[in-house]
Amino acid sequence: MDFDFTEEQSMLKDALDRLLANEYGFEKRNTYLKAPEGWSPAVWNHIAEMGLCALPFAEEDGGLGGGTEDIMIVMESLGRVLALEPYFATVVLGGGFVREGGNAAQRAELVPKIADGSLKLAFAHTERNARYDLSHVETTAKKDGDGYVLNGAKSLALGGDAADKIFVSARLSGGIRDVDGVAVFLVDADAPGVTGRGYRLQDGTHAAEVTLENVRVAAQALFGEAGKGHALIAKVTDQAIAALCAEAVGAMSALHDLTVEYLKTRKQFGVEIGKFQVLQHAAVDMFVATEQARSITMYATMMADSDDAGERSRAVSAAKAEVGRGARLVGENAIQLHGGVGMTMEFAAGHYFKRLTMIDILFGDSDHHLSKLAEMGGLFETAAA
Amino acid sequence: MDLRFTDDEIAFRDEVRQFFAENLPNDIHAKMLDGEYPDKDGLVAWTRILNSKGWAVPHWPEEHGGIGWGPMKQYIFLEELQKYPCPQPLAFGVNMVGPVIYTFGNEAQKKQFLPRIANLDDWWCQGFSEPGAGSDLASLKTRAVRDGDHYVVNGQKTWTTLAQYADWIFCLVRTDTQAKKQEGISFLLIDMNTPGIEVRPIVTIDGGREINEVFFTDVRVPVANLVGEENKGWDYAKFLLGNERTNIARIGVSKQKIARIRELAAKEMSRGRPLLEDPRFREKIASVEIELKALEMTQLRVVAADAKRGNTGKPDPASSILKIKGSQIQQATTHLLMEVMGPYAMPFQHDTGEGWNEPPVGPDYAAHAAPGYFNYRKVSIYGGSNEIQKNIIAKAVLGL
Ligand SMILES: Cc1cc2nc3c(=O)[nH]c(=O)nc-3n(C[C@H](O)[C@H](O)[C@H](O)COP(=O)(O)OP(=O)(O)OC[C@H]3O[C@@H](n4cnc5c(N)ncnc54)[C@H](O)[C@@H]3O)c2cc1C
Numbered sequence: 001m002d003f004d005f006t007e008e009q010s011m012l013k014d015a016l017d018r019l020l021a022n023e024y025g026f027e028k029r030n031t032y033l034k035a036p037e038g039w040s041p042a043v044w045n046h047i048a049e050m051g052l053c054a055l056p057f058a059e060e061d062g063g064l065g066g067g068t069e070d071i072m073i074v075m076e077s078l079g080r081v082l083a084l085e086p087y088f089a090t091v092v093l094g095g096g097f098v099r100e101g102g103n104a105a106q107r108a109e110l111v112p113k114i115a116d117g118s119l120k121l122a123f124a125h126t127e128r129n130a131r132y133d134l135s136h137v138e139t140t141a142k143k144d145g146d147g148y149v150l151n152g153a154k155s156l157a158l159g160g161d162a163a164d165k166i167f168v169s170a171r172l173s174g175g176i177r178d179v180d181g182v183a184v185f186l187v188d189a190d191a192p193g194v195t196g197r198g199y200r201l202q203d204g205t206h207a208a209e210v211t212l213e214n215v216r217v218a219a220q221a222l223f224g225e226a227g228k229g230h231a232l233i234a235k236v237t238d239q240a241i242a243a244l245c246a247e248a249v250g251a252m253s254a255l256h257d258l259t260v261e262y263l264k265t266r267k268q269f270g271v272e273i274g275k276f277q278v279l280q281h282a283a284v285d286m287f288v289a290t291e292q293a294r295s296i297t298m299y300a301t302m303m304a305d306s307d308d309a310g311e312r313s314r315a316v317s318a319a320k321a322e323v324g325r326g327a328r329l330v331g332e333n334a335i336q337l338h339g340g341v342g343m344t345m346e347f348a349a350g351h352y353f354k355r356l357t358m359i360d361i362l363f364g365d366s367d368h369h370l371s372k373l374a375e376m377g378g379l380f381e382t383a384a385a
Numbered sequence: 386m387d388l389r390f391t392d393d394e395i396a397f398r399d400e401v402r403q404f405f406a407e408n409l410p411n412d413i414h415a416k417m418l419d420g421e422y423p424d425k426d427g428l429v430a431w432t433r434i435l436n437s438k439g440w441a442v443p444h445w446p447e448e449h450g451g452i453g454w455g456p457m458k459q460y461i462f463l464e465e466l467q468k469y470p471c472p473q474p475l476a477f478g479v480n481m482v483g484p485v486i487y488t489f490g491n492e493a494q495k496k497q498f499l500p501r502i503a504n505l506d507d508w509w510c511q512g513f514s515e516p517g518a519g520s521d522l523a524s525l526k527t528r529a530v531r532d533g534d535h536y537v538v539n540g541q542k543t544w545t546t547l548a549q550y551a552d553w554i555f556c557l558v559r560t561d562t563q564a565k566k567q568e569g570i571s572f573l574l575i576d577m578n579t580p581g582i583e584v585r586p587i588v589t590i591d592g593g594r595e596i597n598e599v600f601f602t603d604v605r606v607p608v609a610n611l612v613g614e615e616n617k618g619w620d621y622a623k624f625l626l627g628n629e630r631t632n633i634a635r636i637g638v639s640k641q642k643i644a645r646i647r648e649l650a651a652k653e654m655s656r657g658r659p660l661l662e663d664p665r666f667r668e669k670i671a672s673v674e675i676e677l678k679a680l681e682m683t684q685l686r687v688v689a690a691d692a693k694r695g696n697t698g699k700p701d702p703a704s705s706i707l708k709i710k711g712s713q714i715q716q717a718t719t720h721l722l723m724e725v726m727g728p729y730a731m732p733f734q735h736d737t738g739e740g741w742n743e744p745p746v747g748p749d750y751a752a753h754a755a756p757g758y759f760n761y762r763k764v765s766i767y768g769g770s771n772e773i774q775k776n777i778i779a780k781a782v783l784g785l
Contacts, residue, residue, distance in 0.1 A: 103538065128747065129654040132725040136657075155747065156728050177657055199746060201731045203756045209746060268521040278772055334589075337761045337771065339519050340544045343589050343763050348689075350590035354759065361731055371665060 003298075011053075011071055011147035016077045019046055022258040024081035026348050033204045037162055039084035047342075048117025052286035053091050057099055068239065068304045071185075072246040072297065079250025080084040082355055086120055089159030092243045094121025095238035097167045101184060101223035121169040122163035124210040125233065134237060135179045135230055139212060141170035147224070150185065150193075150215040160208025163189050170210065172227055182229035185221045187212070203355040207232050229363060234309065238316040241363050242304040245323045248359045249292025252290040252330045255352040259334045260281060262349075266339075273337075282333050289326035296322045314376050324366030328355035391463075397714060398461050405469045408434050417470045418645070419721075420753035425508070425550045432474050441503045442479050446604075449487045449495065450503050450667040456692040460685070467637025468644075477509040478502040478544070480632060482555045483623050485572065489613035494574070499552075512542040512556035512575070513622065520773050522557070523619060524568045527571060527601060529558035531608070536560075536573065538581075538604040544767070548584050548597040551577045557618050564616065574610040574619035579607075589763075591756035592735050601638035626769065631770070633704055634711030636681050642718035643677070646670060649750055650725045660725060673717050680710045702781045712764040712771060719758040726751040730758075 007015065022036040023043045032098060047053065057063020061232055071092060078087060091114060098110050098121075113119035131137035139152025150170050163185050174181030187194055193215035196207045260283055263274030265360040274278055300319030306312040331353035335342035342349045360366055373379065391397070413431055414424045433481065435441040444459050445451030454462065466473060470776055483502045486494050501507040518525040527540025538558055546553065554575050561569030575582070581604035587596045647670065650661040660666055687703045725729045729747030735756045745752060765771040779785045 078505065126728055131653070131655045133656050133662070156731060177537075197743075199743075200733045200735050203757075204733075207732070267517075268519060270521075276772070276774070290500055332762065336765060336770070336772075339766055340596075343766065345588040345590060345592075350759075353762075354590060357755065358731055359756070364725075367669075367724070369667060373726075 003284050005073070008257075009070060012070065012076060013073050015050060016047075016052065016074060017080075019043075019244045020077060020081045024083065027174070029082060029084065029351075035118065035171075038200065038206045039086065039162075039292070043083070044085045047085060047087060048115070048250065049114075052087070053095075053117050053154060054111070054115035056091065056095055057107070057111045057115065061099075062115055068242060068301045069320050071239075071243050072301045075243045076250035080254040082203075082251060082254075084353055086122075086159040086162055088240070088243065088247070089123070089163065090114060090119070090121045092234065093123045093158070093240050093259055093345065094163075094165075094167060096239050097121075097123065097184060097186070097223050100122060100239075101232045104153055106186075106220065106223065106352055114343060120159065121165055121167065122157045122160040122208070123167045123236075124160060125167075125169045126155045126157075126159075127153065128155060132368045134233055135175060135180050135182070136177050136178050137169050137171045139170040141183055143172070144216065144379050147216055147218045147300035148183075148185065150212045150217060152212050152216045154210040154212070157210050161206050161211055165189060166210060167223065168192070168210070169229055169233060170212075173281065179230045181224045181227050182233070184216050184223045184229045184232055186223060187215055187217055187221065191215055192219075201358055203358045204314070204352070205355075205358070213325035224231060228383055231309065233383075235312065236252065237363055238312050239304045241316050241320050242297065242300040244359055244362060245293070245300055245319045248323045248327050248356060249290065249294045249297050250358055251352050251359070252293055252327055255330055255334050255349060255356070256283070256286045256295035258291050259337050261287065262338055279337055282337060286330045286333050293323045293326040310376065314373055314379055315378070317373040318379050320367045321369040323374060324360040324369070327360055328366070331356045387624065389567060394457060394461060394718055396416055397458055398465060401462055401465045402469070404438065404440075405465065407657075408433075408438075409471050412470065412692075414469070417472060419750065420645075420757045423472050428472055428475060429505045431472055435474065436504050437688050441474050441505075442483065442528040445479075445483065445499075445503075446487065449483075449499050455683065456688045458707045460688045463632060464637035464640070467635060468641045470589040470638070470641045473632075475505060475508065475547075476507065476632070477511050477555075480724040481511060482509050482553075482574070483633055485555070485612060485625050488624065489572075489621050493609065493620070494612065496575070501561045507552045508546050508547070510548040510551040510577075510599075512545055512548075512554045514544045515541055520770060522622070523570065525557055525559060527556065527558045528562075529560050529606070531560075532605075534608050535605045536607055536608060538573070538575065539599050539603045543597075545584075545597045545599045546682050548577070548599050549594070554599065555612075557622055561616050567619040567706075569616055570622070571615050572581060572612040572621045573606055575601075575604065575606050576610075576614060579604050579606065588762060591759040592733065593756065593760060605612070627701065627704060634684050634707040634712070635715060636677065636684055639677050639711075639714050640719050642715070642722060643670065643674060646721050646725055647720065647743070649722070649748075652748070653725055653727060655727070660727075669721060673714060673721065673768060676710070676717075676729075677714050680707070680714060683707065683710070702778050705769075706778045708768065709765075709771050709774050709778075715760050715764050716758075719754075719761040721757040724755040726754045 028108045051064055052074055053065040054063045059065045091304055095114055127138050141148045141150050167184055167186055168183055169182055172181050172183050195211045198206055201207055263279055264272055266273045269385040296319045300315045303312050303315035316378045335353055338349050341347045403448055413427050432441055439452055442450050443452045443454050443462055486498050513522055515525050529536040529538045554577055555571045556575055557570050558573050559569050560571040568609045581602040583600040585598045586594055651659050653660045655663055729751040732746040734752040
């Protein structure tokens with residue numbers, strides 16, 4: 001095991017952090033938030049120019065051949081500044097389907113456009129009664145000549161308002177919650193029958209409701225094998241969760257830094273409030289939770305492209321559960337330790353707290369993943385008989 | 386010892402329930418169920434309904450408009466009010482400045498202000514905290530300098546809840562800069578329409594508009610608006626912060642939240658079944674219920690002791706227990722309610738005046754869940770943070 005970055009990874013991280021130091025900051029971020037798209041096209045272009053959008057794709061497809069560790073590095077840096085650009089939706093999630101489910105022709109068509117930042121993607125999967133159950137798919141796909149016709153209503157597609165193309169899951173056969181019978185299709189956001197309705201989430205990022213009404217897609221719109229979509233979705237979301245955990249770690253550690261800085265400067269009763277031992281201990285608890293989250297995220301990152309689906313899912317659920325718990329502890333304590341200023345939109349702490357709360361919910365909250373892990377038998381093997 | 390309610394108390398509870406059911410306007414009830422508060426007009430209307438029944442200030446002495454209910458009845462009334470749920474009359478008036486005025490104010494002040502507080506003719510806000518004076522309230526800097534029949538006030542208050550609606554603000558101001566910090570503070574009543582007052586809103590993390598900064602520039606306040614004696618304001622402030630023992634734990638609010646959590650968890654589906662059937666989720670509800678039941682009994686012990694001894698109006702460390710546990714439970718319920726909504730807690734569809742008038746994303750009851758969770762982080766910060774409450778218990782009860 002080697003926890004050190006390679007030279008390339010260090011360069012990547014330094015360059016990205018330099019970019020974000022220039023382009024982010026409380027005021028600048030607020031202007032991006034207020035823009036109609038809710039992020040900065042200029043920053044997005046810089047991110048693409050740096051090659052980050054090409055990062056996770058194979059070199060022969062036009063990518064940089066980066067691994068899950070590279071994505072972790074990028075996501076952590078984005079998390080530190082609460083970056084708003086649709087990197088997660090486009091490169092991690094959408095890109096995940098292209099990489100894991102796309103055939104050579106599909107990859108050849110899409111990777112260059114993702115890489116240069118011109119194509120934005122989203123994944124529309126969740127439905128009204130699905131909660132966090134990945135196999136719940138009511139949206140239907142009916143074979144129609146060479147292609148398919150899709151009908152259904154999808155919810156909460158991250159970045160769905162900005163996406164040019166949207167991956168959707170639909171059911172070819174089986175009951176609503178069956179693992180078998182699901183397929184993943186890529187549809188144009190402006191195809192006839194596709195309606196999107198965008199809105200903001202609590203943390204200012206954007207999502208969309210996506211309705212599919214007799215949407216006709218060609219055979220080439222299918223990603224992966226018809227009917228075997230669940231395994232593809234499970235793999236891509238596991239990788240996405242690992243990336244999201246890395247984003248949370250970045251946000252937690254930035255929020256912790258902010259809080260410690262506040263403890264050193266805010267004075268009450270004639271002293272810095274950081275002199276009060278109870279606050280010191282709270283800050284230490286935040287620190288421990290952040291480091292635990294970082295460690296389990298590394299574990300999930302390492303396992304995220306494992307071909308052993310069970311092993312991969314257990315690691316990812318463990319990470320999501322731990323990161324969710326830690327994020328809540330760090331977020332709530334940060335507000336408490338800031339006192340009144342923590343409660344306002346005028347200070348960064350609250351923005352971090354809200355993002356961390358959303359990350360806990362995304363793709364299943366802490367409790368969901370705890371149950372899932374418990375059902376899968378936990379993390380450690382029982383002693384050999 | 387008989388731990389049951391008496392027949393008289395039960396009959397009283399039923400009477401109160403019936404009154405709320407018959408008199409709370411439907412639109413206000415719907416908002417309250419949804420986790421929202423009524424706007425200014427709504428609260429004024431409701432307060433007047435209560436007041437015409439004589440129930441806006443039941444905890445006040447009879448000579449000032451109260452009803453002479455003992456602590457137990459007051460407690461039952463408040464719990465039923467919160468559980469229904471009805472909006473509570475504006476605390477800054479009926480629980481804070483009202484009691485200060487009838488205890489320490491002069492006759493003219495009692496006559497001028499008390500009936501208008503009970504009827505919510507005057508909307509009051511609380512001007513204690515300043516940017517540099519939060520937990521260490523006594524270090525406040527807003528100055529009041531005597532000039533003939535007036536004080537001239539300069540300085541800044543902050544976190545002032547609902548100051549945007551206020552007709553009056555009660556302020557702690559520094560009138561003596563030489564004395565020990567607690568001994569140079571006075572309690573002033575200031576008309577918000579006086580020239581030199583500026584209110585600037587602060588948006589809270591849930592997107593709400595409930596707090597403000599209030600700036601004072603050469604604001605002339607008649608000396609007649611001083612409560613009690615000059616430089617004794619700290620004593621009145623301690624009285625104000627400490628005399629509320631029945632309300633601080635907000636047991637009824639948490640009971641109502643738990644009922645709401647059960648109701649909505651029966652509607653939300655998880656893996657093909659109602660979430661309420663998920664044993665893990667039920668355990669979490671049960672766990673909060675246990676804490677709440679214990680706190681309710683603690684609360685009733687305090688109320689019963691008050692009933693025996695008569696409310697001394699002195700700060701009681703029991704308030705600190707009620708505040709700490711009560712805030713933790715309220716926060717736990719807001720988190721659980723957010724969990725009920727699953728991913729539908731995420732869309733921001735909170736009406737902040739920017740106007741969310743689109744159809745809901747997901748169920749029509751999810752919009753306030755996450756904002757409620759964010760907003761309730763405040764309850765362990767304001768009114769003496771939980772750290773400060775623990776300091777009080779450590780010192781006053783444990784002798785540490
Ligand atoms: C939503 C909201 C509404 C409010 N409404 C009003 C209002 O209407 N009127 C009004 O006057 N005020 C109001 N307040 C102000 C509130 O009373 C203060 O926020 C509170 O007193 C804490 O002060 P502070 O915010 O300056 O935090 P600080 O005092 O700076 O505290 C920061 C942190 O340090 C901790 N701390 C401070 N001293 C100690 C110590 N000795 N030992 C251990 N820990 C310590 C605190 O617990 C907190 O965690 C409101 C606040 C909020 C959040």
